[in-house]
Amino acid sequence: METFKCECGHLNHVGTVICESCGKPQDEGATELLDMRYEGTARRSIVNNQTIIDKVWTFFSSVKVAVIIIIITLVAAALGTIFPQRDLLPPTANPTTFYQDEYGIFGKIYDAIGLDNTFSSWWFMLLVASIGISLVICSLDRILPLYKALNKQTVTRHPNFLQRQKMFGISRVDNIPEEIEKAKVKLQKRGYKIREENGNILAEKGRFSRWGPYVNHIGLIIFLIAVMLRYVPGMYMDKALWVQEGELKPVVGTNQNYYIKLKDFHMETYDKNKESKIYKKAIERYGNDKIPKNYQADVTLYKRQGNLIPGEDPKLKKVKDYSIKVNEPLKFQNFALYQVDYRIGEFSAFLFTLQNKQTGEKLGPIKVDLQNPKQFYDLKNGYKVELKNYFPDFYFNSDGQPDTKTRKPDNPAFVFKMTTPKTPKGEVAFVAIKQNIEPNGENKFKMSFAGIETKDSTGLTVRKDLTLWLLALGGAIFMIGVIQGMYWYHRRIWIQNQDGEIWIAAFTNKNYYGLKQELKKVLGDTKIEVPIDQQAEKSV
Structure with a gap:
């Protein structure tokens, strides 16, 4: 940036309105009050606008642009919360049909335009990144010139600078040094840092409050970085895991290094006969034994030993037993397993017998595991059953x-091939709940329903969050900036000997009323008059 020399000898950047050293305004003939927001320093976004980098800098340094980006991001975030995001759908839901089935035409449009993946979409990440870039550039564009100006300011300021402060006054007294010394002592007692030069003084305190907004920005930037890190693989995870009683499953997100087995599931409800009377009406309103009191999963956590070998069960080492309850998760490594849902009496297995339709003779039963069904079942003596096809949640599609x-085995259906000594080529039967269809004509044998087995299931959330400490740090820094900027004030008081008169001017970044009251206390024992509020005088 180009520079020019002030009459005091200080080199200022082109675009500077108030000399960083002596405070001389460049529009010396003007009389309106000075804009002290950034001490009148030259900002890159205002002075330089030639290269592409300058134009990008100028664009993102605009507070108006930042506000527009924030509004667009808020609107996008609001739209993303109208319906559940795709990664939060129930584990058994089909994402391609869920939105239309649940929410009709609006759900279909929501899915079609990509709002189902709002928070993980590239354009939303770009908006968040733009806010971060805007915060960085806005801060650097203002804080660096402001810091330099405050550090370079001299004690003796240009007369025009003093005259154009909001609070300014002139006093004529007999003993100027004595009165200034009295004021100096009072200012020191009130916590002001005093600098002296040629009999003039500059009293200043609370400068650090000027950095409050920029500390806010640092906190927000750290917070946004933490938010974006959540989309980096391995940094954040929130996945559902359903485990049935007796079932062993790998914990999602652990690369099959950890397994969990549900030993038992406990469900307790409120009983009006056992609970306090104050709960009786609420229990009766919802129904006795209908309100969950506690549901917990008794699990065993295992760690895999060695490498996975295709076709072989993993070698597991028990880590620990634990009872997962609501708000009492199982924690290991950087993972936490939370109890969030349950299913009571879920289909586990169906029992069938192979029945001779003519004689009524039954063979079996065979047990079909609905989670992991076998393909072949040998009933000996030449009687065999083959499971040709399995439909856990049966329906007829658009092609019939x-x-x-x-x-999820909510409505299981099966296609069996039955081979017997009397039917060596086999017979095919389609068996579903209350259905037994023979697609190739009448069979000699049929698969008869012989019973069911049910088990309880627990719904767990597997959560991993390596960004939480960064989010907390960003939030803490932001709050420090809020407190720093709200509860302290940057105040400066200039008292100068100008040709046998005492000129006094005062500035604060906020709360001029408080500054006036403080000046009254400081100058109460002196003959120096309290400066007037020039802005208030003009308005009158």
């Missing part, structure tokens, strides 16, 4: 073919 909506 059997299909499954989800992998």
